[in-house]
């Protein structure tokens with residue numbers, strides 16, 4: 062099996078490669094941002110057609126949700142999150158490769174206030190979410206053998222090393238601020254199920270091997286507010302919790318609108334009897350244990 066991973070070096074891309082590395086009969090071709098710009102459509106086409114992979118994973122994305130609201134970034138946001146995956150889907154389907162693209166919980170508006178199923182209506186609130194939804198639609202249009210994985214609140218080991226990248230995940234930002242004695246205002250009325258990319262990558266690789274095709278939700282099991290999640294981080298790190306100050310979404314008033322409830326129900330995995338994702342707390346414990354080996 063030949064596998065291409067775009068977005069290697071990112072949180073999920075790194076963990077997809079780690080999950081596949083140990084498997085027999087797999088050959089991985091992994092591309093970091095500096096190796097290949099997914100917006101160079103000709104280069105992406107050339108790479109896919111010359112390798113002729115069985116599976117293409119796209120883990121690259123423009124993830125700066127607030128920055129995406131600024132008009133000067135629109136072109137790059139839509140190219141990266143919608144037209145680049147569309148190009149990959151088109152080229153992959155020419156050689157009958159499976160194309161795996163990653164989408165987001167933010168395609169929903171959060172008004173349901175209950176976990177979203179794969180069949181629920183979408184209603185993106187931000188430019189980022191709109192670009193990811195357009196990516197979904199174009200991938201569906203151009204490929205018959207696609208998997209669109211929706212997840213959210215991602216944290217993974219590559220998001221902990223600021224020396225290698227500019228982006229730090231939420232868990233790392235809490236650790237960094239609180240350990241430096243800085244107070245943080247965290248929303249207590251926005252709910253998610255923050256997801257560890259190693260657990261997510263494990264499940265994505267499993268469904269690909271099982272031959273699943275279509276849209277699927279994969280999130281850690283459970284529901285938590287970002288405030289309670291940051292308190293859990295402090296407890297596990299034995300930090301003083303009083304540095305975390307609860308605020309409401311309206312008080313924080315972020316640049317890009319976010320759904321107040323974006324928990325995804327792993328309905329398809331439930332039906333298949335394959336929802337063995339860790340719960341929120343267990344996944345966080347595993348991540349903190351893993352990062353302690355590096356930091």
Ligand SMILES: NC(=O)c1ccc[n+]([C@@H]2O[C@H](COP(=O)([O-])OP(=O)(O)OC[C@H]3O[C@@H](n4cnc5c(N)ncnc54)[C@H](OP(=O)(O)O)[C@@H]3O)[C@@H](O)[C@H]2O)c1
Pocket residue numbers: 068069070071072073074093094095097098099100119120121122123124141163164165166212213214215216220226227228258
């Ligand atoms: N992070 C979340 O909370 C979250 C939530 C829901 C869905 N998702 C989706 O899950 C997927 C994986 O997210 P993640 O957390 O692993 O993201 P990540 O850590 O930010 O990784 C994304 C990678 O894409 C690279 N990239 C950006 N623009 C590129 C381009 N034009 N060409 C090539 N590479 C490019 C980035 O490189 P640089 O670092 O050099 O820019 C980075 O290595 C994405 O599709 C994302 O939209 C993420």
